[in-house]
Amino acid sequence: MAMPDQLMFARRLGPTARLLIWLLVGLSFVVIDARYHALDGLRSGFSLLLQPVREAMRAPGDIVAELGGFFTRHRLLQKERDALLAERAQLLLGVGTAQDLGRENAELRTLLQLQARPGQQLVRAALLYQGHDWFSQRITLDRGAGAGLRSGLPVVDAEGLVGQVSRVYPGSSEVTLVSSPGHLTPVTVERTGQRGLAAGGGQGQLELRYMPAQTDIKVGDRLLTSGIDRVYPAGIPVARVSRVSRSQSSPYLRVECVPLAGLDRSRAVLVLVAEPQVTTP
CATH class of the missing domain: 1.20.5 (Single alpha-helices involved in coiled-coils or other helix-helix interfaces)
Known part of the structure; x- marks a missing residue:
């Protein structure tokens, strides 16, 4: 509703x-x-x-x-x-x-x-490879008998004496390094003129042997080839004295040296085929 x-x-x-x-x-x-x-x-x-x-x-x-x-x-x-x-x-x-x-x-x-240098006959060679064994240290050059090389020739680089040609092949040759054990190099101390015999000690080292204990030799002295062996021309840098020690039981000094040449590091070397002729008045 x-x-x-x-x-x-x-x-x-x-x-x-x-x-x-x-x-x-x-x-x-x-x-x-x-x-x-x-x-x-x-x-x-x-x-x-x-x-x-x-x-x-x-x-x-x-x-x-x-x-x-x-x-x-x-x-x-x-x-x-x-x-x-x-x-x-x-x-x-x-x-x-x-x-x-x-x-x-x-x-x-x-x-x-x-x-x-007047009268010097040189053959330029390059390092092919290096080879080390227990008894000697050698390098192989890219020049051999075809370039007029023969055994016994000295080899130098820009810094000093590298070694001596030991084997010759038609297109290559082997060089025994100055640091090879048993390798002997007649040297003279540049500062004093004292003569000695540098022997290879292996591992890139040399030892100056048979130096009397009273010898005037110091660390840093440079060793040059003496030329008395008629193998190496006189005046080629060989090594620098790195250590001199004296022993109570030995009458000789122990003289350790470091080679000046690059040895197996040199790229270019020279083989001395003939010495320069020295003219006497």
Whole structure:
């Protein structure tokens, strides 16, 4: 039963009427906003409320872009690093080559000065390989009988005496080093003129034997060939004194020496085929 204030036949608005009402309301808001800017404050408020939402929605895209840039920069840095390493290797190779050429040129200049001595006949040779055994130390040269070499000829490099030709083949020859055990070289001390006998001690060492305990010899003295054996010309540097020790049980000094020549390290050597002739007045 209807209440006293309730209409018996009240009808609700239909969908079309409600749509028209909302259209009128919306159009009114548009006109008011366009004419009086009445909704600017509301719009600003909604913009502030939605700012965190917009940032959250944009964050995945920013992260993906940053990661892509990181990997791109990483690849570029790797390529630059590889290029720098390759350039550094080339520069080091060039420096090493230049140093080798400088050393070789210095050796050749010194050898050319030796070759300029009047009457001296020399044969230039290069080191092929070196071979060590328990009894001797030898190197093999690229010149042999075809270049006029024979056993017994002395071999020198830019710094001093290397050794003596011991075997000759048609295209190569073997040289016994001055440091070979059992190899004896008559020498003289450059500072005092004292004569002695330098014996090979192996492992690139020499020993000056039979020097009386009262002999004036010091560390750093240079030993030169004396020439009394008529095998080595006089005046070729042989070794430098590295240690002098005295023993109570022996009348002789123990004098250890280091060869001046490069021995098995020299690239270019000279074989003395003939001594320079000395003219006497």
